[in-house]
Amino acid sequence: MTQNAETGTALYVVSEYGEFSSLLALAKVVRAQLGLHPAFLFKHDYGALNVHTQQLDVLGYSWVSARRAGLHTKHAASGGEDDYVPSYVRSTREPKPGRSRSRTAATLTWLASIGAVATAPILPVAALAALVFRRARGSALLAVFKRFARRHPGVVRWQYQKLIDEMRKVFEIFRPSIVIAGQDYPLSTTSMASLVAEERGLRTAIVPFSMTPTTKEIAESFAGSRFNLLRGKLKSRLIKEAFPQWVNHYRGRDYTRLSLPEILVAEELRLTGPIPWVPNSGRGILLLPGQQSMEYCASAGISGDQLRITGALWSDQIWRKSSSKGQRRDDLIYDIDSFSSSYRTTNLLPPVNYPEGTKLLLVSWPPDQAPRTPTGLADFSELSDALGELLSRIHYSGMARVAISLHPTLMGRSLQMDLRERGLYLVDQQLVDVIDSADIFLATVSSTLLWSLQLEVPSVNLDIYRYGYREFSDAGILDVTSMADLRTTLLALLRRPGYYDEVRGKLAGTRGHWGLFDGHSTERIITELSRLM
Incomplete structure (x- = not known):
């Protein structure tokens, strides 16, 4: 039931860039429905x-960060008409209480003034020396401190x-x-936040902003950089005996979810779930998109x-x-053709005729996953060049219209140019607003592939960084791991008779397992949040 007046506060915890948009959309709904x-x-x-x-x-929402001294609270309000009047003018309207100044205070002020004059020639030299020291030694000293802090549980405990x-x-x-x-993670x-909430008798709800995270996801990220790789027989034996739940054997090696000092602190302060390697296994109640996540x-x-x-927002x-x-698809096609026509005219290229029924290929541009390198390529720059060349050929051969969606973290001027x-x-709308216009969707190990699954849009997962997640192929999405395989797969979808319809038919048979696509997910989420309160 919609409430016009605010009756309380919901605290939204944001740890990663990708969470914000999802939580902001949820916050608007919760405010409207629950007040x-x-x-x-x-x-x-x-x-x-x-x-x-x-x-x-x-x-007009409130926010706070540990890096900011000032807190924005829901009680902060405009000062009314006085906001439009200079503060000096406002101050003259209000009588000031009389101030008495003691002789001692006056004497101290006088002495301070003399000291400032006497030391003035020295201050620039001292400031310059401090600046040189900071620039020459600051980074090294900071690195030493960070190494010390990571290795000493006392320092880690104090921080947390x-x-x-x-x-x-x-x-x-x-x-x-x-x-x-x-x-949620250790x-x-x-x-x-969930620990403090528990102290106050409150509940925590986890509303995943992407595909349900898995242990393999964490292990892959660790293996790529050998992060928290367990070395040394004595240390390995000690941790395996004392904290077996913190160790995971993956690709022939043992990894710890956190460093040993962090493990000790997480256990002591109760800042971890019972299964540290399983994401979201802490105190929170999980509101899941579908049966696959539940299983x-x-x-x-x-x-x-x-x-x-509950389904997903x-x-x-x-x-x-x-x-x-229909209208949004027509508008997108018009924008694509207008841009392409301008490009051809500028570059003196012959026009391209798109026959009736030409497919629209929508591409969510792959991220830079350094230090991982794309298969058969040196780095992200080479991947962008190779993918850009392939898509340009497909577009200007008339096989398909191509539109590209860049993630906000990739909106650098160089890549756009x-x-x-x-x-x-390049589409300037959010991906969720254009994805239903696509006939084929291409993304790189992204939860947005679930969006195309809901729409039964034949999709390709470009696993160019070799994560090997089986969820995509299980859902009927086509997996490729190299640029050569991508070219072959896209050409098959565009030119091989019957293949496109075959792939689409498989999606129709699997989509119900991955989500509740009935338009009532928001209602279920609001109902569960109400119960938790």
Whole structure:
């Protein structure tokens, strides 16, 4: 039931860039349906803080970050008409209480002035020396301190205890009715928020912002850089005996989920779930998109009491747009053709005739996964060149119209210019707003492939970094691991008789296992959040 007045606060925990958009969309719905004012808590080293808090400020939502001394609370309000009057003018309107100045204070001020004059010639030299020292030694000293901090449980414990104390202050300010996050893992901001919430008798809901994360996902990221690789027989034996749940054997090697000092602190401060290698296995109640997620979480050891199938918010976003699909597709095709015509005219190229029924290939551009390298290529730059060349040939041969969606983290001027110089059209809408216009969808190990699955759009997972996740192929999505395989697969979808329809038919048979695509996911999510409160 919609409430016009705000009756409480929901605290949204943001740890990663990808979570924000999903949680912001949810916050708008929760505010409208449950009357809960949105307050966002950002991880202390959150990279996109300025960009995302600007959006919250415009909406009038509250936010806080451990890196900011000032807190924006829901009680902060405009000063009214006085905001339009200079502060000096406002100050003259209000009588100031009289001030008495003691002789001692006056004497101290006088002595300080003399000292400042006497030391003035020395200060620039001292400041310059300090600057040189900081630049020459600062990085090295900081690196030494970080190594020391990582290896000493006392320092690590102090750091996290301080963050927990700050978290308690945040709860005192906002007094939330519920905590909502997109993910949870050991020593995360969510783990601290859920701990404090538990102390106050509150519940935490995890609303995943992407495909259900798995142990393989974590292990792959560790194996790529040998992060937390367990070395040394004595150390390995000690950790395996004392903390077996923190060790995972993968590709012939043993890895720990955290370093040994961090493990000790996570256990002591209760900032971890019972199965550290299973994402979201902490205190939170998981609101899952479909049966596949439920089965995985249960098989990985998460208690059934923590699992709820609700569907996903993005599913309803796609569902609601279905009535305008035809017009939006026509508009997108018009934009693509207009840009292509301009490019051909500028470069003196002959026109391209797209026959009736020409397919539209929508591409979610692959991310840079350094230090991993793309299969058969040196780096991300070579991958971008190779993919851009392939898509340009497909587009200007008339086989398919091509549109490209860049993730916000890839919106650098250089990549945009390179793609436009190849005559490739970049969509400026969000991907969720255009994906139903596609006949073929291409992405790289992305949860957006579930969006195309809902729409039964034949899709290709370009696993160019060799993660090997089986979820995509299980869902009927085509997996390729090299540029040569990608070319072969795209040409088959575009030119081989019957192949496109065959792939689409398989999607229709699997999609129901992966999500609830009925337009009622938002209702189920709101119902579960209400129960948790």
